[in-house]
Amino acid sequence: MNLALDIFTVSAVSAGALFFLAGTVGLLRFPDSLTRLHALTKVDNLGLGLVVLGLLPQTNGLFGALKLVSIWLLVQLSGAIVTQLIAGTVRRRGSNG
Amino acid sequence: MISFLLGAAGFVLMTVALALVVILRRPAEVDHMMAAQLLGTGGGAILLLLATATETPPIVDVALLLALFASFAAVAFVRSAPGQESEV
Amino acid sequence: MTIFAVFDIGLVVLILGIAVSTIAARDAFAAVIGFVVYGLLLSIAWVRLAAVDVALTEAAIGGGMTGMLMLGAVARLRFAGGNDISISLPVRFATAVLCALVAAGLAIAVLSPPDAIPTLAPMVMENLAQSGLGNPVAGVLFVYRALDTLLEKVVLILALLGVWSLAPDSVWGGIPGLRVYARRSSTLTFLAQLLPPVGIVVAIYMCWVGAKEPGGAFQGGTVLAAMWLLVMIAGLKRVPSIGQPWLRPLLVVGPVIFLAIGLAGMVLANAFLAYPPGYAKPLIVAVEVALTLSIGVALGLLAAGPLEQAQQQ
Amino acid sequence: MEVSSVMNSSEEQGRPAEPPVTGTGILGSAISRAAGFFAFWLALTDANSGDLAAGLAAAVAATWASLRLMPAEQWNLNPVKLARFTLHFLRQSIVAGTDVALRALDPRLSLRPGYVVYQAQLPPGTKRNAFCAVMSLLPGTLPCGSAEGNGLTIHCLDVAAPVVEQLAAEEALFLRTFGGAQRND
Numbered sequence: 039m040n041l042a043l044d045i046f047t048v049s050a051v052s053a054g055a056l057f058f059l060a061g062t063v064g065l066l067r068f069p070d071s072l073t074r075l076h077a078l079t080k081v082d083n084l085g086l087g088l089v090v091l092g093l094l095p096q097t098n099g100l101f102g103a104l105k106l107v108s109i110w111l112l113v114q115l116s117g118a119i120v121t122q123l124i125a126g127t128v129r130r131r132g133s134n135g
Numbered sequence: 136m137i138s139f140l141l142g143a144a145g146f147v148l149m150t151v152a153l154a155l156v157v158i159l160r161r162p163a164e165v166d167h168m169m170a171a172q173l174l175g176t177g178g179g180a181i182l183l184l185l186a187t188a189t190e191t192p193p194i195v196d197v198a199l200l201l202a203l204f205a206s207f208a209a210v211a212f213v214r215s216a217p218g219q220e221s222e223v
Numbered sequence: 224m225t226i227f228a229v230f231d232i233g234l235v236v237l238i239l240g241i242a243v244s245t246i247a248a249r250d251a252f253a254a255v256i257g258f259v260v261y262g263l264l265l266s267i268a269w270v271r272l273a274a275v276d277v278a279l280t281e282a283a284i285g286g287g288m289t290g291m292l293m294l295g296a297v298a299r300l301r302f303a304g305g306n307d308i309s310i311s312l313p314v315r316f317a318t319a320v321l322c323a324l325v326a327a328g329l330a331i332a333v334l335s336p337p338d339a340i341p342t343l344a345p346m347v348m349e350n351l352a353q354s355g356l357g358n359p360v361a362g363v364l365f366v367y368r369a370l371d372t373l374l375e376k377v378v379l380i381l382a383l384l385g386v387w388s389l390a391p392d393s394v395w396g397g398i399p400g401l402r403v404y405a406r407r408s409s410t411l412t413f414l415a416q417l418l419p420p421v422g423i424v425v426a427i428y429m430c431w432v433g434a435k436e437p438g439g440a441f442q443g444g445t446v447l448a449a450m451w452l453l454v455m456i457a458g459l460k461r462v463p464s465i466g467q468p469w470l471r472p473l474l475v476v477g478p479v480i481f482l483a484i485g486l487a488g489m490v491l492a493n494a495f496l497a498y499p500p501g502y503a504k505p506l507i508v509a510v511e512v513a514l515t516l517s518i519g520v521a522l523g524l525l526a527a528g529p530l531e532q533a534q535q536q
Numbered sequence: 537m538e539v540s541s542v543m544n545s546s547e548e549q550g551r552p553a554e555p556p557v558t559g560t561g562i563l564g565s566a567i568s569r570a571a572g573f574f575a576f577w578l579a580l581t582d583a584n585s586g587d588l589a590a591g592l593a594a595a596v597a598a599t600w601a602s603l604r605l606m607p608a609e610q611w612n613l614n615p616v617k618l619a620r621f622t623l624h625f626l627r628q629s630i631v632a633g634t635d636v637a638l639r640a641l642d643p644r645l646s647l648r649p650g651y652v653v654y655q656a657q658l659p660p661g662t663k664r665n666a667f668c669a670v671m672s673l674l675p676g677t678l679p680c681g682s683a684e685g686n687g688l689t690i691h692c693l694d695v696a697a698p699v700v701e702q703l704a705a706e707e708a709l710f711l712r713t714f715g716g717a718q719r720n721d
Contacts, residue, residue: 168256191275206418
């Protein structure tokens, strides 16, 4: 049982870390600010989500797990809104900023 | 398990560092504004991994504040970006 | 080399790199962003140094509030055409020398510690139980160094008075010149509707948990200030004039209650700022709650800046 | 009073008369928000029994602020529909992250970025803001401001994809889940 949970943690956290890497590659390769914003929001949010998912079995108790999930929700929600603000700034100035 | 979580934290730190270098070296100011958001997600992931690896639950609170203030900082950046006041 | 060491070295290299790029940035806006990133990264470094209390403060003050203050200064400079002022070479040189001296002094102090580091930590841990607190940092702040903590809060109010006194007489009692978001944005409004209630819960949690675990009035107050500023920037609530009847009592309630409990201690516990036995924890929690409110209002008004408009009737 | 002044002029014209919210409606949303904040407090404090009183105070303070900042609205929530929407949204945001990640790692870098104007059914207001937040986590779309009429300017990673049709389907699902605030002007 413990081993199964550990395997779950290792695979989910690894997947999350890979998404962070992919997000960075996107920031490096994408041609303009707005496409880079896509990379930052969607990929990194998924990365954090997978890391949180992987850490859930390692927390003590239901509420510890809930705390991690609520941090992820907070990041996801504010990230979704802040990204639109930055995107609006980019659009008003033209894509090259 | 502990060394795996630490390794993962180190890996995420490396990707965040690379992304910061990429973002802050670009000339466009809007790219710089993404830095705070990057630390909200990446820094949050690093702290949560550290909290579990070192079994120190209060570190989770640091991640919480980091998330809150990263988005606050991003709003402040957008608000005070140069050229904003000319568009009222 | 352990995996901890690899992580720490990577973190330090990154922080140094960000610090250098902040110093080297030619543009003030880019430099402030570098500084905020530096503050957020530093909070991870404090976590690695097992100073979670400091990490919380750094994330709140270094990452959020100082950045906000400096962005205000940058915007003000730009408005006044300050970006065009060229600084002469001797001034730059003198600044660089002064900064280098400070850095060198700090480096010497850190790199050559005395053989036996003087510490009172074991004594604090031995006697912490008497106060009923679980967090040694709160114990030091409110039991052993209570006077420092009290004065620190008074300094915050003095700083605010300093900012207010920059205003011309004609607008005294008026409204701070916080620049609200230039275009009314429903996106920002939405964030300012959703985030502050969550922030209030976090602020009360920070203040409450400070008695037994890392946290406290300063972290909680900073969260409150940030949420208040967010609501004002989005234009959901107006920036209040400093003549508002509710504002000044909130500003001083923390230090006043702290002082009152301190004076009562002279009668009940035979010393200024001493707590009667058995009542230490509830009294400290009461002080922390009042301080959270006062710090929140003071930091919010500090970031809102000097007065610019006369009070509207 | 202060809330309505936030909307800019073009948004104000498109803003329909809010359906009147009854006293029980306000009470209902106050209770559900307070329950949410209290649950958040329980998560923060690990449901420690010594912290419950402070948690009640926190929930009351947060609910008060929340009602002042965002007045109660009619959200016809049905738990089953809500759960279905949440699952759909989670699946879509995983698809979105994977989509961008694969594009970033693809050696050919298959991107056709550009803007699309989407005519939203939702009038400006809280529900549309919530839908915009959902949109920014959907695959390939990122709202970046309002356009002519009731339009939203959307930045897409691939303009050749049927973005408008996808968004219309998402909005229809959103409307079915959260109750349709139809335009009544």
